[in-house]
Ligand SMILES: Nc1ncnc2c1ncn2[C@@H]1O[C@H](COP(=O)(O)OP(=O)(O)OP(=O)(O)O)[C@@H](O)[C@H]1O
């Protein structure tokens with residue numbers, strides 16, 4: 062009785078949006094559960110038999126699977142340690158010290174967040190591959206060191222590239238807390254006679270510990286799930302991780318869906334648990350240091366050390382942004398890359414090849430742009446609907462929609478791609494771009510949802526209600542009041558999703574067919590077939606589009622929402 | 627079910643009957659019934675969290691009650707039993723929110739004209755109405771201003787103009803002045819009263835400030851914990867509170883416990899519990915039984931304080947001044963009488979000091995006898 066009354070209060074438009082939100086939930090659940098289900102079935106679509114945990118036993122007995130697990134764990138530990146040290150130190154420098162040129166550094170430090178780690182791995186191949194890496198050449202010429210003093214291939218290189226690209230995760234998480242921390246907490250310690258360093262060590266650090274811990278968890282989960290970097294720097298040299306193995310067992314003449322989904326299910330379980338744990342930490346941290354007042358904590362005077370801090374920051378910017386982009390630009394202009402810059406040999410032919418001459422790369426660009434533009438619009442629209450249902454409706458089951466739509470945060474893209482492959486391969490949709498579109502949306506709906514939630518919650522419901530009072534229906538209220546007011550927030554999440562979709566590799570590589578290749582997939586294929594110059598030109602085109610979009614929007618980046626990516 | 631009297635009240639323009647609303651297990655509105663006459667301004671007055679906003683939002687259609695009916699101008703807009711729930715935009719009301727809720731992406735003119743445009747008014751008509759209403763609220767000539775540049779008071783005027791412009795059947799105010807500073811609040815009260823007189827639009831006004839309620843309204847509904855405590859004109863509610871809650875909340879009265887010594891049809895003599903031989907004679911509506919436990923309430927400003935015992939007068943309490951604070955307009959004394967401390971608001975010219983013995987005189991007609 063009470064329930065039916067509650068239902069009557071729900072308006073028709075709310076039911077409509079509720080239906081859409083349910084559709085999104087169904088898609089997410091289908092793509093995730095099908096992987097788990099497949100892991101209990103024998104291989105082959107025709108007469109699968111239920112094998113219980115049989116797949117798990119056979120798969121995890123294999124030495125190469127055990128090696129892959131070991132590799133995944135060790136690379137993740139390395140990446141996490143690396144990214145945490147750099148991220149926390151940069152956050153502290155930028156939030157709490159009088160380091161020079163801070164505003165510029167703050168921008169540069171988060172640029173790697175938007176660039177593709179896969180492209181970063183390729184760039185670092187040209188910088189630090191044995192014999193042909195520019196840095197190796199330089200070390201040889203300047204100090205007489207052997208030509209393979211740096212070797213980007215293998216676990217060290219993977220940790221290096223992932224570390225510099227995941228640093229912004231830790232950085233953004235920590236800097237938010239550092240900024241919002243009540244200065245009275247530190248001033249209290251100073252008043253008690255403790256010096257700057259003791260205070261930083263004894264008060265500041267423990268207070269930001271929860272933020273650091275959540276950064277650690279999220280980086281660990283992200284590197285366990287990372288696909289592009291080990292694919293570029295590990296796989297060709299026999300160093301496989303779980304995510305690359307999931308991909309490679311499907312490349313066999315007889316694709317092994319059973320093994321792929323078994324490994325996928327294990328990887329999924331691990332990352333899901335980590336992300337759940339992370340959300341716990343995040344929730345508990347809110348009332349520790351955040352007081353909600355908008356003050357900027359007083360800066361620590363580093364005196365002469367401020368230049369050391371600046372240098373540390375610049376070194377990061379150099380290895381994470383400047384060097385990779387520079388080397389790609391140089392290589393892309395070179396006819397032949399032999400590890401040395403030859404300005405007399407500069408040419409635009411590589412760009413001509415990537416943009417026009419080669420149909421594969423050209424259609425990759427087209428497909429990626431179509432997917433990114435349309436996909437981002439769709440994802441923003443769906444995220445908006447889901448967010449409204451969660452935060453601004455009286456529909457029962459809102460809590461479950463929230464829970465289900467945040468599951469993909471903990472699902473490695475390669476696993477979700479596998480799920481989409483299993484679901485769609487037997488449907489007529491397979492072989493069209495819409496499969497990629499659905500997978501992208503399913504994976505990144507929580508990113509859109511979280512970035513929109515911030516602006517929606519900041520919008521007082523009274524602004525909409527007064528429009529209803531003025532005689533406008535819900536549709537008119539939406540177009541005349543809600544959407545115009547949310548425009549900056551919606552545009553920011555569109556931009557974020559555009560960038561994510563444009564550079565997406567793991568799901569695309571699982572789902573593409575000839576005729577639906579996208580940029581990152583084409584780039585991957587070029588690694589075997591094209592010249593260094595052509596590869597670099599293509600990578601520069603992708604990075605260029607991303608930087609252009611970033612520049613167009615020029616929004617100060619809101620950490621929390623973006624972090625979840 | 628027989629229709630209760632309130633429901634049949636023929637003069638009523640807006641009727642609320644038997645409204646119940648739960649939030650989870652919490653009863654936010656508990657069987658609320660009242661009605662508002664055409665052109666009347668009714669105030670819902672009560673402490674924070676008593677359900678005033680919820681009540682208003684039910685009338686507006688932003689909340690859906692669990693049971694009860696709401697009727698505006700003869701049309702039933704909400705009746706969960708029959709599944710009636712008219713959309714907010716069809717209820718023809720105007721609403722002014724505490725947060726102003728003016729649309730920051732529109733100019734003053736666009737904000738105000740919004741309601742008219744939605745109703746398909748003619749262009750010339752719109753601009754005429756908009757400038758007329760803006761003049762009424764004192765914002766003439768500000769049509770093209772950006773609302774975000776206006777001060778809080780001006781934004782609230784825009785919100786008011788926006789609600790007035792399409793001549794709604796009912797105007798709903800949810801604490802419209804509580805974000806303004808004290809001085810401005812006082813001026814706006816008077817202006818709201820004037821506007822209400824000018825436009826004669828039936829209004830429901832929500833506030834937790836009793837002074838504001840007294841100034842702006844024709845009638846006050848005092849609420850507490852989702853229930854109606856008393857309905858009456860401002861002076862009725864102020865002078866004749868029916869319960870301790872109303873006496874305390876509306877009148878900020880002194881409330882002294884006691885029991886009826888003897889009573890006749892018009893007055894009762896109450897023996898106070900706060901000390902030996904303390905008696906107060908109070909006005910009563912109906913004759914209470916002797917020995918009944920009651921409370922006596924009276925307003926601080928109705929107490930006369932004197933240094934010497936007034937000759938042959940009734941209702942005199944002797945006490946010691948425990949504190950004296952100069953409040954500007956009056957002096958606030960706290961006087962200990964027996965075990966009680968009584969608040970007295972005395973004129974500035976009284977010059978008593980702390981520790982002094984004084985005599986308090988309270989007119990029998992100022993003392994209210996409240997049954998326990
Ligand atoms: N959407 C809601 N969900 C749950 N509880 C609610 C909701 N809205 C109001 N309440 C609860 O209902 C009760 C009445 O709330 P209401 O906002 O009507 O009070 P109010 O009288 O307007 O108070 P105030 O003077 O502080 O505005 C409060 O206890 C409040 O917590």
Ligand SMILES: [Mg+2]
Pocket residue numbers: 678679680800
């Ligand atoms: Mg309220």
